[in-house]
Structure formats: structure tokens, C-alpha cells
Amino acid sequence: MVGYKIKKGILYVLLVILAISCLLPFMLMVVNSTRSGAEISTSFTLMPSNHLVENWEIMSGYFNLFRGMLNSLLVAVPATLLGAYFSALTAYGLAMYKFKGNKVIFMAILIFMMIPGQLSLIGFYQLCTKLHLVNSYIPLIIPAIASPGTVFFLRQYILSSLSNSLVEAARIDGAHELYSFHKIVMPIISPALATMGIMGFIGNWNSYLLPMIILNKNEKFTLPVMMATLRASLDMVRNQGATYLAVTISVVPILFVFCFFSKYIISSISAGAVKE
Amino acid sequence: MFKNRRKLTAYNNWGYFFVAPFVIVFLIFSVYPVLRTLYLSFTDLKVMGDAKFIWFANYKRVFTDKFFWKALGNTLRIWGVNIVLQLGLAFLLMMVFSDVKYKMSGLPVFRVLYYLPNLIAATSVAFLFNTLLDWRYGTFNIMISQIYKLFGARYSPVDWLGNVSTAGHTIAVIQSWMWFGNSFIMLMAGVQGISKDYFEAAAIDGAGRWTIFGKITLPLIRPIMMYVAITSLIGGLQMFDLPFLMSNAASASYGSIQTVMMYLYKFAFTAGTIQTGFASAIAYALFLIILSASLIQLKIFNRKE
Numbered sequence: 001m002v003g004y005k006i007k008k009g010i011l012y013v014l015l016v017i018l019a020i021s022c023l024l025p026f027m028l029m030v031v032n033s034t035r036s037g038a039e040i041s042t043s044f045t046l047m048p049s050n051h052l053v054e055n056w057e058i059m060s061g062y063f064n065l066f067r068g069m070l071n072s073l074l075v076a077v078p079a080t081l082l083g084a085y086f087s088a089l090t091a092y093g094l095a096m097y098k099f100k101g102n103k104v105i106f107m108a109i110l111i112f113m114m115i116p117g118q119l120s121l122i123g124f125y126q127l128c129t130k131l132h133l134v135n136s137y138i139p140l141i142i143p144a145i146a147s148p149g150t151v152f153f154l155r156q157y158i159l160s161s162l163s164n165s166l167v168e169a170a171r172i173d174g175a176h177e178l179y180s181f182h183k184i185v186m187p188i189i190s191p192a193l194a195t196m197g198i199m200g201f202i203g204n205w206n207s208y209l210l211p212m213i214i215l216n217k218n219e220k221f222t223l224p225v226m227m228a229t230l231r232a233s234l235d236m237v238r239n240q241g242a243t244y245l246a247v248t249i250s251v252v253p254i255l256f257v258f259c260f261f262s263k264y265i266i267s268s269i270s271a272g273a274v275k276e
Numbered sequence: 277m278f279k280n281r282r283k284l285t286a287y288n289n290w291g292y293f294f295v296a297p298f299v300i301v302f303l304i305f306s307v308y309p310v311l312r313t314l315y316l317s318f319t320d321l322k323v324m325g326d327a328k329f330i331w332f333a334n335y336k337r338v339f340t341d342k343f344f345w346k347a348l349g350n351t352l353r354i355w356g357v358n359i360v361l362q363l364g365l366a367f368l369l370m371m372v373f374s375d376v377k378y379k380m381s382g383l384p385v386f387r388v389l390y391y392l393p394n395l396i397a398a399t400s401v402a403f404l405f406n407t408l409l410d411w412r413y414g415t416f417n418i419m420i421s422q423i424y425k426l427f428g429a430r431y432s433p434v435d436w437l438g439n440v441s442t443a444g445h446t447i448a449v450i451q452s453w454m455w456f457g458n459s460f461i462m463l464m465a466g467v468q469g470i471s472k473d474y475f476e477a478a479a480i481d482g483a484g485r486w487t488i489f490g491k492i493t494l495p496l497i498r499p500i501m502m503y504v505a506i507t508s509l510i511g512g513l514q515m516f517d518l519p520f521l522m523s524n525a526a527s528a529s530y531g532s533i534q535t536v537m538m539y540l541y542k543f544a545f546t547a548g549t550i551q552t553g554f555a556s557a558i559a560y561a562l563f564l565i566i567l568s569a570s571l572i573q574l575k576i577f578n579r580k581e
Binding site: 004007008011012015018019021022023025026028029032037040041042043044086087089090092093094096097098099102105108112114115116117118119120121122123124125126127139142143145146148151171177181202205206208209213223224225227228230240243244246247250251254255258262265266269270271272 | 295299305365372380382386388390393395397398400404405407418453458462513517537545552560
């Protein structure tokens with residue numbers, strides 16, 4: 001029995017060590033953003049120093065991180081909302097109505113869920129050039145309307161959680177189809193919508209390759225693209241503290257979202273695994 | 277009766293209305309680009325100008341290009357180390373948390389902590405580790421040298437991302453650090469989906485914990501393990517963000533961490549080296565490789581069953 005307790009204790013210690021290894025880089029990031037470049041380069045500590053303001057000023061000299069954050073919001077918020085709304089609309093249409101082409105669309109969704117993104121990348125860029133959409137946020141927002149993965153997930157959810165009789169009762173009462181969708185269907189599927197919405201937001205907020213290809217003006221850069229330009233400026237090696245501060249600021253909004261919605265995020269990953 | 281059916285058909289016609297926005301955007305921004313890339317892969321388009329149809333010449337060039345094979349080898353090597361660490365760790369954690377003898381608690385908290393690195397944008401992760409791992413001024417090397425000092429030894433700093441021998445592994449470790457929590461949550465979801473009755477029945481029959489793990493847990497989460505393995509292969513073969521952001525074209529290690537996607541990026545979007553037709557062929561070649569790898573994986577998993 002004693003051996004059992006000791007073994008269990010050892011397991012907990014190992015789990016905590018692993019948790020610390022997940023947190024340590026973030027702790028170093030926060031601490032280092034208050035230390036000067038010289039301090040960071042010579043010693044290691046987890047005690048904060050008093051160079052935060054100085055680092056802030058150095059960082060502001062390189063770029064306007066809040067501009068990047070605003071740009072990211074301008075892309076991620078509309079893309080998330082449009083994606084959630086139109087995916088729900090499509091999923092409901094596929095789940096509830098029998099019409100010609102329904103099966104074809106569903107097959108296309110399944111196929112495109114499996115096609116890797118790089119197949120469309122070059123054609124997508126060419127299309128944007130042709131339509132004069134380079135440096136516009138439209139190619140980063142509008143395609144969210146057609147998100148095969150989200151439609152698939154919501155369709156399964158509607159089929160399992162929405163009973164036909166509810167909608168039929170509304171029909172007998174003379175409700176318009178769109179009215180039923182907004183007032184009956186949307187509230188019922190709202191947990192699934194929240195899950196998909198949060199994952200969509202994080203995906204859009206963190207997206208790097210596509211914005212980097214579509215945007216080439218500094219003032220249009222989203223946060224990840226702006227962060228990546230840090231790499232080019234070699235001076236930053238001397239200004240380590242400032243770079244840590246920049247990373248910290250870029251990470252905070254996502255940590256904030258995570259604090260409130262971790263339940264939804266975990267459940268969406270779990271759902272992704274068991275949907276098979 | 278007849279009237280009713282007509283009414284139902286009228287209702288069903290609403291389906292077109294509901295799916296119309298999706299279909300329009302889908303055709304323009306998903307289907308067209310994929311087909312356009314396919315068409316371009318058969319042409320000799322460089323940056324601009326007229327494209328001449330050259331059949332399979334680009335594909336022939338891709339499959340005989342030693343840099344393509346080198347990039348594929350790099351991708352597979354980084355992915356291989358990554359997947360062993362990532363799935364291995366996730367699997368061990370799943371064993372610990374599903375163990376019937378120890379009944380570990382605290383899963384909700386640990387799950388959230390382990391998932392944390394996956395939330396952060398790859399650009400931020402890359403930049404954080406670029407700075408932490410800087411060989412002269414980075415905190416990581418300074419940490420190690422302080423530990424060495426404690427024991428009276430001298431540590432000569434390692435250039436983790438600059439050395440050919442360490443760069444790929446370093447990126448693989450960071451990639452695993454980012455993704456093991458995700459895999460762990462998926463595996464745990466599988467374990468929690470198993471009906472409690474199985475475990476209880478096995479306990480009544482006097483089955484030991486290893487028997488329970490081997491005969492109940494393992495077979496029942498096999499589909500999820502397959503799902504995790506296949507999605508990570510598809511994602512892994514398209515690896516781009518981390519190696520792209522953590523490498524430097526001027527450094528010695530560049531040739532050992534250039535992935536297929538980085539090679540594609542060079543010909544598709546880097547000014548001066550753009551060869552759109554060739555890049556499109558790389559995209560489709562990679563797709564064919566991903567497709568056959570997934571099919572092989574499926575076969576292997578199904579045969580064991």
C-alpha cells in the first residue's frame with residue numbers, strides 16, 4: 001500500500017514537470033520582457049527586472065503592434081461570424097431538405113475536407129491577382145463562408161439533436177422557413193456553433209501563410225505576419241527584451257480567449273476525434 | 277394527399293436557397309483554385325506572360341529533382357522524430373490517466389496545461405524559440421551553462437538551429453511540444469467514450485490492469501489512433517510555418533530543414549525564383565504522396581484488426 005502511494009506520487013511529480021515544461025517558455029517570455037537585452041544575455045533568472053518601459057519604447061520604434069492586432073481583429077471577427085452563420089445555414093439546408101444535388105454537395109464537402117490546402121494556394125493567389133484583391137482583406141474573409149469542415153460538423157450535430165417535428169409545428173403555425181431557422185434552429189445548435197466559432201477564431205487569428213501571400217503592405221499586416229518581419233531585423237538580437245515583449249503582447253489575446261472558452265476548445269478536439 | 281406532397285416539394289426547394297451562398301463561394305474560392313493549380317502544373321508559366329501547355333514535363337522534373345527528394349527527406353525526418361515524441365508522450369499520458377489501479381485525478385487541469393502551446397500562433401512560437409535558443413545570447417544556453425557551472429564544468433554553447441546535426445531535431449521537438457496536448461485530448465476522448473460497463477465487467481471477472489488495457493482500452497481506441505496518425509501525417513507532410521520561420525537561408529543548416537512546402541514556396545512566391553507551373557506540379561506531387569501515404573497507413577491499420 002505504501003509502494004502504491006509512492007508510485008502514484010512519482011506519477012504526479014512527472015505530470016507536474018511536464019506541465020511546467022509547457023509553461024516555462026511562456027514564463028521566461030513574460031519575465032524576459034521586463035529585463036534589458038544585456039541582462040538576458042548574461043544571466044538566467046525568473047525574477048522580473050525594471051526595464052519594461054524601455055523595452056516598450058524600443059519595440060514601438062520597430063512597429064505598431066496594436067495596428068497589427070486591430071488588423072487581425074478586422075480579419076478574424078468577420079471571418080468567424082460569416083463562417084459560423086453560413087455554415088449553419090448550409091448544414092441546415094443539407095440536413096433538412098431533400099433536393100437535387102444535395103448528395104453531390106455533401107460528397108464535395110467530404111472530398112474537400114481531405115484535400116490539403118496547398119493544392120489551392122497557387123490558383124487562389126492567381127485568382128486574387130486577377131480580381132485585384134491583393135492587399136485586401138476580402139480573400140481572407142469571404143472564403144470562410146465555404147468551410148467544409150464546419151458544415152460537416154454542424155450537419156452531423158443537426159441530424160442528431162434537432163427533431164423534424166419542431167420545424168413542422170412551426171410550419172403549421174405559418175412560420176417562414178428563414179424565421180424557423182433563426183428562431184428555432186440557431187438556438188438549438190448554439191453550443192456547436194460556439195465550439196466551431198472559437199476554433200475558427202483561433203485559426204484565423206493565428207493564420208500565417210495565406211495572409212503573408214495576400215498582403216504586402218506593412219500597414220495591412222496582420223499580427224502573425226507583422227511578428228514574422230521581426231526575423232528580418234538583426235538589430236533585435238541586441239534588443240532581446242523588446243522582442244520578448246512583442247511576443248508576450250501577441251500571445252495575450254489568445255490566452256484570454258482560452259481562459260474563458262477552454263471547455264469548448266477541448267470538446268471540439270474531442271469531437272473531432274470521435275466523429276469517425 | 278397530392279396537394280400535401282406538392283407543398284412538401286415546395287418546402288424542399290428552400291434547400292437551394294439555404295446552400296446557395298456556400299455553393300457560390302465554394303466554387304469560386306475552393307474548386308476553381310484547385311483546378312487552376314492543376315491546369316498550371318501542365319504549363320511552363322513563369323511569372324507572367326503566355327503559358328504553353330507542356331504536358332507532364334513539370335512532373336518529370338519534380339520527380340527527377342534531387343532538391344525535391346532532399347526536401348521530402350527533410351520533411352519525413354523532422355516529421356518522424358516529431359510523431360514518435362508527440363504520439364509517444366500522448367500515449368503514455370493516456371495510459372496514466374486511464375489506469376484503473378491508480379485512478380489519477382486532475383485530468384481537466386492537466387489537459388488544459390498540456391494543450392496551451394498549441395494555441396499560440398506558430399509565428400510567436402518560432403520567434404520565442406529563436407530568441408530563447410540564440411547560441412550566444414539566448415536564455416536556453418545561458419541556463420545550461422549556469423547548471424554546468426554548478427558542477428564546475430565548462431559548457432561551450434550549441435547553435436541549436438544553426439548546426440546541421442541539431443536543427444531538424446530541435447524543430448521536431450518544438451513541433452511535438454506544440455502538438456502532444458492535442459493528440460492526448462483526442463486519445464482521452466476515445467478512452468472516455470468507452471462504456472464503463474466493459475471495465476466493470478472485466479473487474480468482476482478479475483482481470484488485471486494490464487489485461488484491461490490490452491484487451492479493452494487498446495482495441496477500442498484503435499480508430500482514434502488511426503485518425504490521429506493520419507491527420508498528423510497529412511499535416512506533417514505540409515509542414516511549413518515553424519521550419520520556415522526558424523531557418524535562415526544563409527545558415528549552414530538550411531539545406532537540412534528545407535521542407536517540401538518551403539521548396540514549393542520558393543518557386544511559387546519568392547521574387548526572383550518564381551516558376552508557377554513547376555510550383556503547381558510540386559503541389560500536386562506532394563498531394564499524390566500524401567494520398568498514397570494515407571492509403572498505406574489505412575491498409576496497415578486495417579490489416580491488424
